[in-house]
Every structure is written in C-alpha cells, then in structure tokens.
Amino acid sequence: MARYTGPACRLCRREGTKLYLKGSRCTSGACSFDVREKAGAPGAHGVSRKKVGEYGMQLREKQKAKRYYGVLERQFRNYYEMAVKKEGMTGANLLCILETRLDNVVYRMGLAASRKEARQLVCHGHFTLNGKRADIASILVRPGDVIALRENSRDLPKFKALLENFDAKNAPKWLEVDTENVTVKAVAAPTRDDIDFPFTEQLIVELYSK
16 A cells, blocks of 8 residues: 655655654654754755745645645545535544544554554554454544454553553543553544644635535
8 A cells, every 4th residue: 555655754844834743753852843944845945935825725734634644645535525425514524534543543542652653553453443353544433432452462562661651641532541451432523622733624625625
C-alpha cells in the first residue's frame, strides 16, 4: 500500500504548523520545525512563495488534515463522501470520522507516541477489537466497541515501558480508558469539540464542493 516515507518534519514545514507526526520529538528542542521554521516551506523557493489564493488555502487545509491523520487522497475522499451522507455539518462529520480510525484511537489511548507508530502497532496485530484480533488501522470504531492490548503483547519491552507510565488523562471524553486492564471503550461518538487541532474544515468542504 502506498505510504509517504519521506521526512515527517518536511510535511510540517510545508503546512506551516506542527502536525505532531513524531511524538515527543515534536515537543522537544530537537524538532526540525522549530529549528528551520524561518526557512519557510521546503524547496528552493520555499521562502519566496507568492501570496496564497482561495484555492491554495483550501488545498492546504485538506493536505493538513490528510497528513495529520495519515491517510492518502482516495481514502480521504471516501471519508468525505461518508460525511456528506450523514446528518449535520459535513466538515465536522469528516473530522469525527477520521477521529474514529483504530490507529487514532490507539494513539488517543496513550499507547503510541504518534499516529504513525499507532498504525504500525495495529498492523502488527498487537490489539483486539471486541475480543478479536484487529490489524487494519482504518477500521472505524463505533460506540460500544472495546479495544484492548493483547495479553501476549504486554510482556514486550516496547509495551512494558509504556505501561509503567500509562495514563488516561489525555484521552478524550468519548473514550473510557481502563488503565488496569489496558482497554479502552468508545462510550459515544466523537464531537467537533473533542478535536483539539485547529482545523478550518469548511475550507475542505468548499474544495470538494467545486
């Protein structure tokens, strides 16, 4: 499956904001975005780019959302079509659908430093969904679903280190985390208020509505 394999910090510089693609590194002094922020967008002409027009702003907002959640164009478009068919605001529906991806839930659960790492852990089969092994990162979690770290994965050095400091304080209110059993239950569907990243989703809707 196609996947971006280049430098993650380059994507942040292109969007002009931190997308927190590398976990704790993004909040440390080693973050390339902070070091090279004044250099502007990547490329030879990054600093001298002309003023962005209406289409450019819409495109950048779509790219920012895609890169933040780690999905490619075709899948993102499919999520948009799902959002259009749901009741309510299409832009908010789109973000809430992206928020329910299994890899994002694992990240929100606190068992991965980034969504990229969460996707890798899910694809390697370290988690179960409603008691069954789940290794597809794009599975959409529904209210009532329970995600758990598999028993035979808890003794791995990777998870041992995480479980020592396992804390559910940063989990959104639509997820109920059981730190003792290392499980999370979706007690409701996420709302727009549960998404703390500053998206302007209306620009995405305008782009796809043309």
